[in-house]
Amino acid sequence: MTLRSRLALAFLLVVMLPLVVGTVLLHRGVPAAVQDRQARGLVSAAQLVGRLVQSTCGQASAAAGAAARAATPGATPAQVQAVADQLVRDGLADGVRLRDARGGVVASSGELPDVVADCTSPPLPAEPLLGARLGLRTAQGAPSGTVEVVLQLDRLLPALQEGSDGGDVAVLSPDGRTPLAATHRVPRTLALAALSDPGHAVTRDGAVAVASRTGPLPVVVAEPLADVPLLVPVALGVLLGAALLAALLAVQLARATTRPLEELGVAAGRIASGDLTTTIPVRGSDEVARLAEAFNGMALDLRTYVGALQAGRDELQAGLSRLGATLSGTHDLDRILAVVLETAMASTRARAGMVLLLSPGRDELVLAVARGLDLPPDLRLPVGSGVSGRVASSGEPLHGRTGDGPGRLRQGPGEPAARSVVSVPFTSGGTVLGVLDLYDRVDADEFDANDLASVRTFASQATVAVDNVLLHQDVQRMAVTDGLTGLGNFRHYTVTMTREAERAARFGRPLALLLLDLDRFKAVNDTHGHQRGDAVLVEVAARVRDEVRDVDTVARYGGEEIAVVLPETDREGACNAAARICEAVRRRPFGEPGEVPLTVTVSAGVAVFPEHGTTPASLLRAADTALYDAKGAGRDTWRLARPPVGGPH
Secondary structure, eight states, X not given: OOHHHHHHHHHHHHHHHHHHHHHHHHHHHHHHHHHHHHHHHHHHHHHHHHHHHHXXXXXXXXXXXXXXXXXXXXXXXXXXXXXXXXXXXXXXXXXXXEEETTSOEEEEEEOOOSSOOOTTSSOOOSOSEEEEEEEEEOTTSOEEEEEEEEEEGGGGHHHHHHHTXXXXXXXXXXXXXXXXXXXXXXXXXXXXXXXXXXTSOEEETTEEEEEEOSSSSOEEEEEEOOOOTTHHHHHXXXXXXXXXXXXXXXXXXXXXXXXXXXXXXXXXXHHHTTOTTOOOOOOSSSHHHHHHHHHHXXXXXXXXXXXXXXXXXXXXXXXXXXHHHHHHHOOOHHHHHHHHHHHHHHHHTEEEEEEEEEOTTSSEXXXXXXXXXXOOTTOEEETTSHHHHHHHHXXXXXXXXXXXXXXXXXXXXXXXXXXXXXXEEEEETTEEEEEEEEEEETTSOOOOHHHHHHHHHHHHHHHHHHHHXXXXXXXXXXXXXXXXXXXXXXXXXHHHHHHHHHHHHHHTOOEEEEEEEETTHHHHHHHHOHHHHHHHHHHHHXXXXXXXXXXXXXXXXXXXXXXXXXXXXOHHHHHHHHHHHHHXXXXXXXXXXXXXXXXXXXXXXXXXXXXXXXXXXXHHHHHHHHHHHHHHTTSSSEEEOOOOTTSOO
């Protein structure tokens, strides 16, 4: 073999060896990386789907509580039936049934099985629904009936599939052997394998699945195993093209190449084996020297590129890990939005950014969190104006250069100035919840389509988290708030009174309880109708709230009775508060312009800890007795409880 042939062959080896190694590594590594990322995504999806099922159980319990509040001792069957029908019409339940103490049906709406199991108390029967069961009691504490509510799992499937990012979702029976609801058939063997190790991906027969037992029922999320079908043809095409080009160059360069080629081959072999720090000495200015310079530049670019890839990968993994941990571990909306913004900025190398949420009136964007921007904390941007307003109005993302020229994005009043911006909406079920804005890259480049895709990914995850937080807040609010007056409900009163009584006993601090009752309120309902009576009750609640401190608790005890818990208040302060409330109710008639004005008064009973009782129950009895004394004294007045016989207890 001639020297020219040997040099040509050496050149071909130098050029082709890295390409072959890269092709083999690409062919083996990329599919595994894609499938590993798919498995990690399914783990988060399964956890999210499990929490959605769990939140649906909470919705059923909240609906049962709403029905239970309607079944007051004075409520008629028609009123109870109306509440049950309203819950079904509003989509808060698929079936509502109220039974009396003997098991007879008082009201029923929608379809329910004969026996409804409570989803908060497993094990559950293998039925395609989630149910809630709540016992009713009289004022004396005796059982008076039950409330049963069901939600069909099939109605939850679209939300579950959206939460799984498009994967197949199956909600299984408690033993995991029977599918109760599914967007697509998940193979039974795959579901059982996933259930044997919840929270970890299981691969079988070209599919991958993850199970979660977070909620009352096990769920399985499955997808076909990701494949990269075009990888091999593209790699072979690139390899073939590189081989042809290398052969042509070898023929031309072999004529002028001499001994330095051995040095070049050794260095190329080191680089091909992974030692990217290797450089080739440059001697002279001939073709071989220029080749050496080019090879050194290629090695430098490769080192830079590999370093950037590793840094980007580490940064992205850290961001996704932090984001996933925050989304799954907190209901703090501000913290979630801050982590989403910081992760989005890190992944796109943005200098600054902010998150805005729509106001309750949906006509303004309100600043929630910002980084790298000097903005007023009460910033508000009108919907439809500027970049953020356009995104909130249309629900479509925008990115590009800002300014007033053709093709530029015009900023609205109050929006921060920037050269380049990307703006993405938080959208849930077609409804925009807010907007994520990023400004100017650190490297001075403009945001591109890849940046937009990354930001949309973070926004989609944030949307699910925001939805969960808002649902959690609604459930919490409904659990302690009276739906008519906006005061605390009986449960809120019970929890607050128990806590304050324990604190007063532990630290020896004063505590007072007022029990208020509207005088002759039945006559208002009978004469002017229940709608007018409700309006009066709402206004009385507002006036009572205006006469107490922020630290005091005002709750609707039941019907037209209102309880006021006054921490750090002695006998004199409690009596003054009762007098102020009676005066506030009587001094101004009730009614809107055009309505017949009504004069309404209240009677009040006052009990003080520990003079009239040392427990919530004894204080309540004392205040109730004092309330009857006030009624007997002619109403529209207050009375202080009498000391109990035998001393406080």
